[in-house]
Amino acid sequence: MQHQDQTYEGFSGTIVTNPAHSGPRPGVLVFHSIAWRGPIEMAAAERLAAMGYAAFVADTYGKAPDGPEECRTLMNGLNADRSELRRRIEAALDWMRGAGETNGNHAAIGFCFGGKCVLDLARMGHEDVKAVASFHGLFDKPTWPGAPRFPASVLALHGWDDPLATPEETLALAAELDAAEADWQILAMGGVGHAFTNPGANDKAGGKHYDARATERAWAAAAQHFATTL
Amino acid sequence: MQHQDQTYEGFSGTIVTNPAHSGPRPGVLVFHSIAWRGPIEMAAAERLAAMGYAAFVADTYGKAPDGPEECRTLMNGLNADRSELRRRIEAALDWMRGAGETNGNHAAIGFCFGGKCVLDLARMGHEDVKAVASFHGLFDKPTWPGAPRFPASVLALHGWDDPLATPEETLALAAELDAAEADWQILAMGGVGHAFTNPGANDKAGGKHYDARATERAWAAAAQHFATTL
DSSP states (O other): OEEEEEEETTEEEEEEEOTTSOSOEEEEEEEOOTTOSOHHHHHHHHHHHHTTOEEEEOOSSSSOOSSHHHHHHHHHHHHTOHHHHHHHHHHHHHHHHHSSOEEEEEEEEEETHHHHHHHHHHHHTOTTEEEEEEESOOOOOOSSOOOSSOOSEEEEEEETTOTTSOHHHHHHHHHHHHHTTOOEEEEEETTOOBTTTOTTOEETTTTEEOOHHHHHHHHHHHHHHHHHHO | OEEEEEEETTEEEEEEEOTTSOSOEEEEEEEOOTTOSOHHHHHHHHHHHHTTOEEEEOOSSSSOOSSHHHHHHHHHHHHTOHHHHHHHHHHHHHHHHHSSOEEEEEEEEEETHHHHHHHHHHHHTOTTEEEEEEESOOOOOOSSOOOSSOOSEEEEEEETTOTTSOHHHHHHHHHHHHHTTOOEEEEEETTOOBTTTOTTOEETTTTEEOOHHHHHHHHHHHHHHHHHHO
16 A cells, blocks of 8 residues: 655645555545554555545644643543534545545544544535544534534444443434434444454453454444445 | 245245355345245345355245235234244244254344344344344344343344334343343444335335335345354
């Protein structure tokens, strides 16, 4: 795969493409977890590029965080200012739109906090965002009002034991997506917690634990989702 | 595909196999909707046979019903006598076990009432039933107690607007499957009602309507489910 680091509006990202597929092709943004963009996001972009997409690992922090404590501070700041988070998500989309790598069809995936980012992207209502896939994302609504209709097809890959996205919040997400007439799917997986794609997650008691089987199921569903919507 | 009609313990079924795949292979039981075994069940069996499975379209009525009214009477009788329904589901499994067509790994799919049948099959706890997939199935528990542990991997393909399986019943199914330590997945699809695989269903107001996109999504998920569990 071909990697190219980019800077845009004070952020830094990496575009990953498969030289065997010549562009333009659909473009997929990859939004990072609390831990900023790292190996999980890069591996996801490689996987998407292998499927034939142009994958852009985006940044919403605007800097390389100095350890887990700063990660939490930066994430909490954006959770407390969803309009600023919106601006940063849109900056990544705008970069992708202008990069000349895509055919005008865009999508996004994200992990944990990044799952919230892709749901926020769906809520914005951009017509060129055809699909999003949230991996153990958070479902809480932003402070800004969502578009009356969400054009993006939404897939939430969800561990049923995720303490950060409870059954009640899952029902609320379904109701929100229904109200926005979204085409949506929620894949709920039993015995699966938060952070299930993260091989470093091992807090079973706290509901955050790696699950290889759930990871592959989620990826199979995401691949099918993008194959049929992009 | 090769079709062979069978009779077993007062019931009638059809086994469908692909001559291009020589047996033994995993066997998948197909349980019918209220309308008894018909074109949807036969098409499902053909699809499963094309995937390399031995598919057996089972019968739980014990006779060819004489029109929709008798279908409802027969189904209601079994809904009111879940132990008798259990006996009939097990009769189909026993036929499959003895047919010499399978490698000892069994699974089941079912539509509507048949979805209830496959969930009941999971509840029985047979170790050789590795996976079940319910298409717009009903989630109400039987009167007999389920096994302490369900060995079958359960996939419920579920229209979120299905009036016969409400969000509350969906949460109850998740809790039941959790309590039985089942490996489970529920794929909830927004804007999708009951009977979504049935091209003849057109009661949008009543929440029973055909949905070609949901049908293909459900089949893709079921194919993935069986490919990874059988």
